[in-house]
Amino acid sequence: MNHTNVTLRVNEVDYPISISTERNLSGVLRETIGLTGTKEGCDDCECGACMVLLDGQPINSCSYLAVQAEGCAITTVEGLADGDELHALQRNILEAGGVQCGFCTPGMLMSARALLDRTPDPTDEEIRIGLSGNLCRCTGYARIIDAVRTTAVELSN
């Protein structure tokens, strides 16, 4: 298998790596770069646990070639907090009770972050559609929606 040398920029850090072309981004983030916060719940864009941001846009990293991400700014859940200071979304999802098993949480947070960057004052329907690519089996979603709404208000003040 041919390896390609690429440099992936993840959470504002450059990682020079050598990977084979067919490897998916989630696998490279998790196994090669060592950021396991991004989860894999399916193989086919159906659960959203692997959601990361590519230049600020959410993508399913399980179904995206890692080599194709070179030159983009990749943001994973590990890049969401500012040092030890949790991002408002992280804090609010905890306080709202929007985290149970936590497996969908990283992907959910990345979708929420992208939504609020794009739509700072979303309606509930915009939240529902914006995060509809992230399946959660635990919460029934209500508390996650609350957390996104609370964060939107908090960030706009």
Next chain:
Amino acid sequence: MQTFVRADGPDKVTGSGRYVADLSLTGMLHAKFLYAGLAHGRIQNLNVEPARNLPGVLSVLTAADVPDIRYSPVIPDRTLFAKDVVRFEGEILAAVAATTPAIAAAAIELIEVDIDPLPVVNDIEAALKGDCLLVHPDWEGYDVSGDTVRDGNVASFSSIEKGDVEAGMRQADVTVTSRYVADASHAAPIEPRGIVAQWEGEKVTIWTSSQVPYDARAGVCETLGLPSNRVRIIVPHLGGGFGGKCGFHFEAHIAALAKATKRPVKLVFSREEEFLAPDRRREGMVVEITTGLTNDGDILARQAWVGIDNGAYVADAAFFPQLAAMHVGGPYKVPAIKIDAQLIYTNHQPSGSVRAPTAPQACWALESHTDELAAAVDMDPINFRLRNVVRTGDEGIAGQIYEEIGLDRCLQLATDSIGSPTLADDEAIGVAVGWWPSFAAPAGAYAKMQDDGSVQIITGAQECGTGAVMTLRDIAADELGIDVTDIQLVYQDTAAAPTGPGATGSQTLLNHGRAVESASRQIADQLRELAADELEAAASDIVLGDGKAFVTGSPAMSVPIADLAATAAGGDLLLSSASAPMPDWPTVSAQCVGDQEMAAWLAPQFSCHAVRVRLDADTGVARVVEVHTAHDSGTILNPVGALGQVEGGVMMGIGQALSEGTYYDENGRQTNPALLEYKLQTMADAPPITTQFVEINTPNAGPRGSKGLAEAPNVATAAAISNALAKLVGGPLRQLPMTPERVWEAATEIRGRR
């Protein structure tokens, strides 16, 4: 101060929390399984040599390489690897360990396998016919424990019988007979399961995504012939279970590969494997039910048959018939009742305890039937229920007399909450009630207060996401009068903690909670003694609170608990251990053949769900617009966590009602083992859910009068949706899930009859 922000929350929102798939050990190999791929067949040839010869492959195991042991709780009917016969498509023939997942997968492809197909037992009614071939021809030879009644393809039979049903039916003004069929479904946690096993000398450590570490350990010990002290199970963070990760699954396969290769070995399931291989599918079910009632709407008698699709192996399902019988009988006053329930072998994936096993399907059937009963005597379905549900002091279907219960209040609260909104022509409201037992099981806890006044609780409880384990901190903090953030949990490690049932049967708070309460109370007593010396007061007058011990009525006379802890650290250490005392078990008067101890319910939980549903009649697509619930789960200890359980249970119930069904082709293979075709509800589908708790401080239950809660919310939602849809299409829906196509077909058929 109580806080309901989870102790494990920061790990989970920052990505620092490790789940099994995130673990990696030096020298670690990767495992893959070879599955049967067909539902029933006789193995003619299995040649793994080509796989063994592939560079990078370190081990290939088959039945020949592990002890020849049949396992399973109650009915030991399966082996780790298929021998001679395969009985479902996800049965494992061989396991490979290789240096990379890709090489392991390539090795699987190289294995030569030749299986002669056998006729497939593809539905339960066919399985019961006299000429049907037996899924287990040797069933009589299995070494079964307990009072399990079996016969051929019937793996377990139970009945509940009370009063004179024939007389009741004769006296009835009206009898209504219904038949309902529910498809199988899946737990579908978002985390596919993973296992890592590593041997050091004679001992193996297994990191696994299990809800029940002690059961997992017992399974490894049973199948590999090891004593408990040589197997350690550690569960890192667990990405949901919903029962799907109960029981013993693949830990022994991976431990055997690790032993053979002398390397750590890792298995991570694909989503497809997660659908096909575990023995924890939610069972398909057929319910035939007849109820006799008076014109005034009093139920006189009920007779029912329940057939449950067990699949190929029994796993933990032996008790399902009796549990299903209770749900088909329901939380109603029924003077005469006879329910027969059969757990039936087929060549499907095995069934097992998925969140409130048997209940959503059986409740859906019973509560749909209940609306038919109300209609038959021209009564409002809510009034009909209010007339017939069990209340405090009433006798249940199996003859149990209920202490204080709140079902009638649940019914009132949920229906008041949804009220009488103006409904569009395409909308209707449906209501259903449900119930669920609490389960008592042995559980223990250790507690130790450290010299800084913080406390470590060491518990065998397993956090599967519900937050129940997290709530154990609040119980300890409350007993000890210290801040909850000063309580640390050590959990999910069989080497550290005393045994416990794990995250199964909504038992965490009920059992582990009582153990933690008791262990904490012992340390609190020690603190009071120390404070009594310090403050020159009687120990019985010492109150613990706000991090201080003070004399009751004289808060100025106090000493910081941390100071007492420091004192104790130089002498008598603050250590304790406790088991949860077993509660008194209620008694029943009904006759129960094949009794599995499921007719007497400790601290039963009750619920009522009311839903507003909108139906697109041209397509049969239904949407749930709003949900109002009321639950009696005793005292609520963690309100945020409790609401989260109800909301998640409701959402899962909506999926069960509308979009989650497992389908089989004519060869007994699943046709939709993928998340695109097995449709969980998305955030876009999520309706607003309001919840009220009828808080009854329940004696003989969990700590502070609490009962279980994780499963109860998953019982009544599908039934409520069914009753709304029945109003919209003009008659009951007979199949679950009530997919758009089925709803449209039912509506078309009902229109055609008119």
Next chain:
Amino acid sequence: MSFLRANTADEAVQLLAEGARPIAGGTDLVVGARQGKAPLPQNLVAIDRIAELGVIEATESHIRIGSGVTHAQLMVDPLIVDRLTGVADAAALVGSPATRNVGTVGGNIMNGSPAMDTGAPLMALGAVAELRSIEGTREVALTDLWCGPGRTTARPDELCTALLIPSPRDQIGSAYVRLEYRRAMEIAVVGAAACMALDAGVIVSIRLALTAVAPTIQEVTGLDVLIGERADDKSFAAIAELARDQAQPISDVRASDHYRRHTVGVMAQRAGHAAASRANGDLITVPVNRALGIGAAS
């Protein structure tokens, strides 16, 4: 295996001529490979950063949608929403926000799935695919492009560079409606797109295409009988009837053939209705499914 990135369409077609295969968002390609449906091509050329493919522009005669335009762009682009509204409807329904971000209209079209969402509205709007190779550029009507599930008449060395849609005249409306079992993350069970021009409430022109009821996206014929008729319930019922008659649905895990045949009629009727409303100047926000469907926000 090799991976190269093309910066221009010329570079891309040169690499295609040398045997490479294009990858844009990879949503079909990578998922297909991971599911074992088809391995990834040996040599890949990434076309997702070719600026010229990401452009939507109006010429005098056409609206030109670059093949690299993503569904997320399509669903909000003012020109598409205003003039090719049915295409915006379809783009807004594809998968999830993440799939819409990376999935492109070119990928959707060239994947050739009969369940693709953008195919039916593009066909109803008379779209032509612009295919380019080192030998030159040719235009192929969508009706001639698809020849079976997952198959097109394009040669392997041809790159779809754009979709060309004849500029719709005024008083034209289009809509795409899809049967979906849940409100997101869906694939079409069936779908229908209609494009209708009206003159004082009378149908001047009408085209209809159906999703997931035939081996390819299928155009409905025989609609000429409606020209000169009023765009009313009777006409919409006739549209439904024609759709049902011409559909060739199969039974699979998503639906039976008879349910598909019934519901494609319902979708056709609704698409016709929505297209006519839009032709009349009524505002129905994108996508129709969420604006009028029973899944609308409550």
